[in-house]
Amino acid sequence: MKPLEASQCCGPIDELLDADLFKALGEPTRLKLLSCLAKCGRPCSVTELAECCAVDFSVVSRHLNVLEKVGVLTATKEGRTVFYAVKYRHLSNAFHAIASEIESYRPKRRSAKT
Amino acid sequence: MKPLEASQCCGPIDELLDADLFKALGEPTRLKLLSCLAKCGRPCSVTELAECCAVDFSVVSRHLNVLEKVGVLTATKEGRTVFYAVKYRHLSNAFHAIASEIESYRPKRRSAKT
DNA sequence: CACATACTTGCATGCCCGTGCAAACATACG
DNA sequence: CGTATGTTTGCACGGGCATGCAAGTATGTG
Numbered sequence: 275m276k277p278l279e280a281s282q283c284c285g286p287i288d289e290l291l292d293a294d295l296f297k298a299l300g301e302p303t304r305l306k307l308l309s310c311l312a313k314c315g316r317p318c319s320v321t322e323l324a325e326c327c328a329v330d331f332s333v334v335s336r337h338l339n340v341l342e343k344v345g346v347l348t349a350t351k352e353g354r355t356v357f358y359a360v361k362y363r364h365l366s367n368a369f370h371a372i373a374s375e376i377e378s379y380r381p382k383r384r385s386a387k388t
Numbered sequence: 389m390k391p392l393e394a395s396q397c398c399g400p401i402d403e404l405l406d407a408d409l410f411k412a413l414g415e416p417t418r419l420k421l422l423s424c425l426a427k428c429g430r431p432c433s434v435t436e437l438a439e440c441c442a443v444d445f446s447v448v449s450r451h452l453n454v455l456e457k458v459g460v461l462t463a464t465k466e467g468r469t470v471f472y473a474v475k476y477r478h479l480s481n482a483f484h485a486i487a488s489e490i491e492s493y494r495p496k497r498r499s500a501k502t
Numbered sequence: 503c504a505c506a507t508a509c510t511t512g513c514a515t516g517c518c519c520g521t522g523c524a525a526a527c528a529t530a531c532g
Numbered sequence: 533c534g535t536a537t538g539t540t541t542g543c544a545c546g547g548g549c550a551t552g553c554a555a556g557t558a559t560g561t562g
Contacts, residue, residue: 297414301409301550303512309401312493320509328493330552337550354508354559364495366487373483379426380476408530414521434539444522449539468529468538 287375295368298344303327304337308346310361317350317357404486412458417441418451422460422474431464431471436437 282362299305310326320338327369338358341347345364350357403455413419425432434452438445451488452472459478464471 287426289411291419291423293414293416293419295414296410296419298529299405300407300409300411300414303550304411305407306395309405312490315493315495321507329550330554331508332498333551336511339510350507351558356509358471360490360493366491367492369483369487369490373476373480373487375477376474376476377480379429380472380480381429417520425542443520445538446523446540447521449543453540465528465539470539 283306285377290368290372293345295344295346298340298346301337302327303333304341307334307337308341311347311358312329312360312362317359319355319357323358401489404489406458407409409458409482411454412454412460413424415451417443417447418455421448422455425461425472426474426476431473433469433471437472476496 299308306327309324310323320331320335323338324334327334338347338349340348342358346361347358348361350359411484413422419435420441424437434445434449437452442450452461452463456463456472459473462470463473464473
């Protein structure tokens with residue numbers, strides 16, 4: 275029996291499922307920061323975003339850096355201020371692609387409800 | 389200046405961004421298990437899935453349990469064997485919803501490319 | 503130059519969690 | 533029953549990471 279033989283090799287889904295991205299989003303404080311920034315709809319400074327959550331602003335700075343590293347945010351320095359902004363299109367495209375890819379793997383026939 | 393006032397309260401995006409889900413997917417071994425199971429296209433046992441990755445099968449058991457807890461997989465016991473299966477629709481719907489929600493927050497005008 | 507503002511970085515602490523091994527548990531089979 | 537198979541659980545270990553504080557860097561202001 276070789277049930278998983280086809281699963282051993284890589285496929286489109288392996289390219290899309292980025293552990294670092296999920297890990298970055300899997301932290302409540304970071305997720306809150308992303309949520310705040312998304313709802314804000316404009317670039318915000320580290321100090322501004324630090325008001326969103328009850329942690330030291332140095333922690334916020336580190337979190338924002340992590341989110342930027344995984345491609346969720348962009349960082350733009352203006353003078354002594356760093357503005358972070360959500361990469362809306364990149365994010366929505368990524369999640370949409372994941373959704374489509376997963377859907378494509380769903381057995382369409384002779385299968386119990388999944 | 390009250391730049392984040394509208395961001396302080398909860399919105400649809402806060403309901404969709406589930407830290408536990410992302411945390412569960414943010415672990416390489418778990419992600420691999422999900423990928424294998426998705427590509428397999430049918431329910432698999434713990435022992436089968438343990439062949440996918442180079443960790444002890446007890447670890448696999450725990451990982452699968454985590455993925456089930458967050459609603460990514462279903463567990464069905466048949467005799468002494470437990471079959472795990474991907475909740476395709478639930479997953480694709482979740483990611484699609486996240487993508488749409490993020491897209492909805494994207495400023496449509498007078499904004500630099502995001 | 504002195505000082506304030508905005509942010510980053512070094513360091514120490516504590517906690518969470520992934521891991522492997524062994525034992526326990528559950529179920530099927532003679 | 534006793535044994536084999538499939539899975540879960542208890543336990544201990546180790547590494548990674550979120551956190552806060554303090555010091556350092558960068559930039560603007562007077």
